[in-house]
Amino acid sequence: MDSINPATGEVIETYDDHTADDVDSILDESAAVTSDWAETPITDRQQLLERAADVLRDNEDEYAELITHEMGKPISESRAEVEKCAWVCEYYAERAGEFLADRVIGSEPNARTFVSYEPLGAVLAVMPWNFPFWQVFRFAAPHLTAGNVGLLKHASNVPGCALAIEDVFREAGYPEGVFSTLLVDSEKMEDVIRDDRLDALTLTGSEGAGRTVAEQAGNELKKHVLELGGSDPFVVCEDADLDAAAETGVAARTINSGQSCIAAKRFIVVDAVYEDFLDQFVQEMEALEVGDPTDSDTEVGPQAREDLVEDLHEQVEASVDAGADLACGGGPMDREGWYYPPTVLAEPPMDSPAATEEVFGPVAAVFRAEDEADAIEMANDTHYGLGASIWTADLERGEGLAREIDAGCVFVNELVKSDPRVPFGGVKASGYGRELGKEGIHEFVNRKTVWVQSPGDEDDAVPTE
Template sequence: MKSTNPATDEVIETYDDHTADDVDSILEDAVSASESWAETDITERQQLLENAGEILRDRQDEYAELMSREMGKPIDESYAELEKCAWVCDFYAERAGEFLSDRAIGSEPNAKTFVSYEPLGAVLAVMPWNFPFWQVFRFAAPHLTSGNVGLLKHASNVPGCALAIEEIFREAGYPEGVFSTLLVGSDTIEDVVRDDRLDAVTLTGSEGAGRAIAEQAGSELKKHVLELGGSDPFVVLEDADLDAAAETAATARTINSGQSCIAAKRFIVADEVFDEFLERFVSEMEGLEIGDPLESGTEIGPQAREDLMEGVHEQVEASVEAGASLECGGEPLDRDGWYYPPTVLAEPPMDSPAAEEEVFGPAAAVFRVADEEEAIELANDSHYGLGGSIWTADLDRGERIAREIEAGCVFVNELVKSDPRLPFGGVKASGYGRELAREGIHEFVNRKTIWVQSAGESDDVPQTE
């Protein structure tokens, strides 16, 4: 397993894959740790999570450079990602006890009835390369603290990040086996999912990977959560603040050099302001600083792999051939590394890749619509449903339209983002289940109903299923 710098195409380090015996041993350690970890007092689990957050902040320079070298993230974004990871540790260190406390439910006068939240056991997290620390911590922070043990199968191009995260939990004081990394390829995961020692699975990744995991986990009747791709609409209505919309649009499309599931990808603009928005948007995109991801101030780094850059370029070329107007960008940069420039395609045909597919790179498609009704229709004309953004001066109007957008989260006058305090996830082909907030920590627990009846005082209740 190789770690390669996408800005230079140089191999950083080579790692030995785990063998079948290694995987078996790791699973056995997880099972061995599971029972005692589930019985560990919640306050102790919260303290260990707080320790992990402190390590993230103490070693942010080391981890930020690791991320930027291994997958090309601009260094300023790497620091921001680490701070967000520390934040999610802080959040659950403070709130997990509240979220997992018994919930009383009224029933009969002489009975105590409540819901108890109990861990499921060993949970496998199959995580992507694009946010190599954040995706893992938003899984681990709630679910380790709820008493589960975690197994991480990270993307094969970020093994250094995977091992660094494992070390963070070890140094924070987590017992052996509570969090472990599996350095294996995707072909091994099917066997892991089928293993009786595994209780649940979560995946963040492509639609294809999600379908495979869902099929495997479903056949084993194992709980699973999927956060998959997206083709998020960014709707600009005629009364929007165009300066703010255009500036935010460029950020929303190019965060992580465009490699984000919740990046804005389809820009749906009212005809009345289409030309003005397009001009400002192109100007913002052209003004972004492309450079070495290790240099502060770089806004666009390389794509994480050469094949990913080539894939984006193929989608752009096919969309232009279909009739889209190329407003800027559109060609890989002539420099070392896998760089693709900020690119804007105006009015691509509806059967072009820019309209039909998820474009996982810094290429934006801008569509013209006649009115609000057509904007909503086009926003929902996608088999994805992860996020959406609405821009309007009328907040009541924005809220009303947000309710009509088919997505897991919709923001008005703001870009789509995940936040530890808010549940996050999609609908349609963008997956199911939720991460973060109270809803997220409840995904991998047994929400057990308990009825405690006073002896000899049971009322007559219909005995039905």
């Protein structure tokens, strides 16, 4: 696997893939430690997770530079990503015991009935390159602490990050085999998914990858969670604070240089404020600093791979050809590296790529809606359903509109974000299952019902099937 710097196109380092024998040994090691790790007191597992947070913070600069060099994220965002990983570790170090405590249920006077949360075993995480540390830690922090062991198949363009994350857990004191990295191509994942030593899996990635993994996991009857793509609407009502909406909208579209599943991608603005919002939004997009991602002043860095720039430009060209107005940007930048400028497409047709596809890069599509009702209809006119953002001065209206949006999460007067404290995930083609929060840690546990009847009470029992 080649690690290539997107800002220069140069190979940073080449890593040897794991062979079939290597994979077999890693699965054996995971299987061997599964029972002991599940029986480790949760307080011990929480303490180890707290140490992982310390390791992340102690090495923040090193990890941030690695992220930036491997996938091109601006260095300020890379540092923020490492800090967020430490936060999710601290969150579950504090709350996992509470979330996994037996839940007592009333049944009969002479019986104790409760739900016990017990680990499933070995869980595979197939993770993407765009948030190479955060995506992994939001999986690992809850599910290792729940008593599962973790296996990571990371994106092939961030092998250095994958191995660094494995080292974080090793340095924190986790037993060998509790968290392991598989440096293999995606084509070899089917054999791993079929392996009896694997009990469950989760994937964050494209809709196509999700469908493939869901079919394979379903055929093996293995529990799985999917967090897939999105085409998030950003709805601006006529009473919105346009300054705040435009400023936050630009951040929501261009975070991670536009390469985020939950980035705002379709800006749907009611007619009464459309022109004013568009003017402010374009000005904000054009003012962004595009440049070397290692420079702390850079706000938009390169795209992670050359093919991603090509795909992005094809979508822009097709949308313009279909009738969209190119308000700014619109073509690969003439410089070293894989750069695409902040771009705004005004009023693209509803059958253009900007309206129907996930556009993964710093390209915003701004649509005109007749009124609020039309805006909500347009927001829901997508087969995706990951997140949405609504902007209005009327908080009661905002909450009401949030309930009308078909998405896994809706934010009012705020950009869509993942937060350790609240569940995260999508509906429709954006996947199923939840990460983070209390709901997230329960995805990969056996929610076992236990009924303990007092001796001698058999005659009082109610007959059941």
